[in-house]
Amino acid sequence: MSSAEILNELREIMIDVFDVDDLEVTPATTAEDVEEWDSLSHVRLVVAVERKFKIKFKNSEIEALKSVGDLVNLIEAKTAA
């Protein structure tokens, strides 16, 4: 899966997790940019991503994430392995 495809999947997941009608997501998007993205919905986002891509994250990996781009890269690395 290309990083563009992953980003698109991720957008769908985020719409569901944050319960919004639409969402603009770029690799530069951070939690600051999305009102519904707080520490709690972040947990749900991680769980939903793990379920969708059938991968598991380590806490250290999650803590190191700064932006959507970081998450896309992490998913890409994990799904490629």
Added chain:
Amino acid sequence: MLSDLAWLPAPSADFRERLRALRAEAAQPGEAYYERVLTLATAALDENQLGQLARLAGSVAEGGAAPAQFGRVKLGVVGDGTLSLLAPVIAGSGLRHGLLVDVVEGAYGSAVQQAMDTSGPLHRAGLDMLLVASDVRALGLSRAADSLADAEARVAGALAQLKMVVDGFRPSVGAAILVQTVPPPIEPLFGSFDRVEPTSSYAMVTAFNARLAAWASEGQVVLLDIARLAETIGLERWDAPRHWHASKLPFAPEMAPVYGDVVARTVAALRGRAKKCLVLYLDNTLWGGVIGDDGVAGIQLGQGSAAGEAFLAIQQTALELRRRGVVLAVCSKNEEAAALLPFREHPEMVLKEDHIAVFQANWTDKAANLRAIAETLNIGIDALVFLDDNPAERAQVRRELPVVAVPELPDEPALYPRLLMAAGYFEAVAFTQDDRDRAAMYQANAARAAAVQASGDLDSYLASLDMVCTIRPVDAVSRPRVAQLINKSNQFNLTTRRYTEAQVEAAERDPDRHLAQIRLVDRFGDNGIICVLIGERRGDALEIDTWLMSCRVLGRRVQEAALDHLVRVARTAGARQLVGRYIPSPKNAMVAGHYASLGFAPAGEEPGGTTVWTLDLADYTSPELPMVIDDTAVGAPTPELQA
């Protein structure tokens, strides 16, 4: 399988579109709104979808025009760890059980402080119920004790901590307080010896859970067996240390949907919304094969084949449910004669004709048959569960009758009992002798319905029943059933006031209050306790705080016997009038005219549509009733009036 809510169908592909449509209508619900919400919620949803449903529930409740079928519960949630993930999941799961659950979440990790702060927000919220979600780590049971005395002190301390929370909140909670058992730790300290060694965390948790169960058996709290749930799913999948460390989530977030459903179904059971009747399809559900084609000798049932044994196990499960009071019925597409053959002639049949209260075998559509079953038993159609092996038929029944529970079943009949039971349709929070006898009672009722049809004339029919109506005070033996009726009766319930067993006991001792329970026996059997009355002396009146009856004795003139009792009580107490109230609820419209039909005069209205009624005792004369009245509950005259 169970953690995925496998007894529920997959969510519809257009879940979001349907949700959006329902949200748009929340303030002004359109046609069949309740059914559409139920259909949307009756699916194996994930935690995000449940959260979306929680928002819908909130909008419907706030919209102020919620359809009457919805029940409403204000549920406080306090406990250890992060609860914010659980609150929306509970509210979303509530919709599946027809409930608008307003979850009031406690602050993070401070249950004891909030319990003690009697002016705090949770105390002022007007809670109906409270859930105390304990975690092993906060209870101090997750690490081994230093000594036997230390282990004992820690178990006792954990229990005392929980009791402090429960006792602190008790005065502010209307109905029930739910407490949770604690899943045992996974990591062994010694190994198998953990179970032998009382200082191990495993042994302490086991002891704690046992004491919790003993406490719940006294009727003071309702037990939510989360330990069993976690073990059923697998402790390894349940426990997620990385989420505890990162966010203090008490268990793996993927388990939230099943947890939410278990909480919601228990709340629903407390509100009298548990299912009452299991309707069984026959071919390939109770036996393998098609009786009309294969004949009695050709169907698979009984020892000797794997399939035959699997169908036997399904029948045994159904029979076990009947023994605990679940009514059994049959709904089958068959000639009746053919459908009855195995019940009469197959030597391996565990279920007999006698066990089936209503037998519908014909070529009419299943929805019509299910309606007929509910009508014959005089229960709501929403009290039915329909077990059917055929996926297309299941989908059709769900579409036509969204309020009937229809569990999804795997292709393997050996797993039918597991799915049926894991769904928790028949969740109970207490068990009494009356429950044990209930299936037989409903069956006798169906026989009575047949008898009244045969006799044609109601008065001669009632006289032929040889009814004995026994009126007694509430005591320790009858109290659990009385409390159960108070908390479960919805339809014939004038005020729908809910009291715990402890509150009932307190009322028994209150000289200003009068409690009575009425049993009815007739020639078809003992109906058990079918009426609860609570009166309260106020000035020159006896006010009827609670008047509820079981719908199974409707049309038997028991309400007149109950009124006659209340009049005797009022006269003995020196009162001059009876005052009754009808407080409308979504389910009690059938008794709106109750007091008028008994000769009470209207005496005004109160906010919320409550109507007040009075009966002047001077105008009352006792009716001739077609039953023997045995009343020892009137009590002695009050001293000041004997002069």
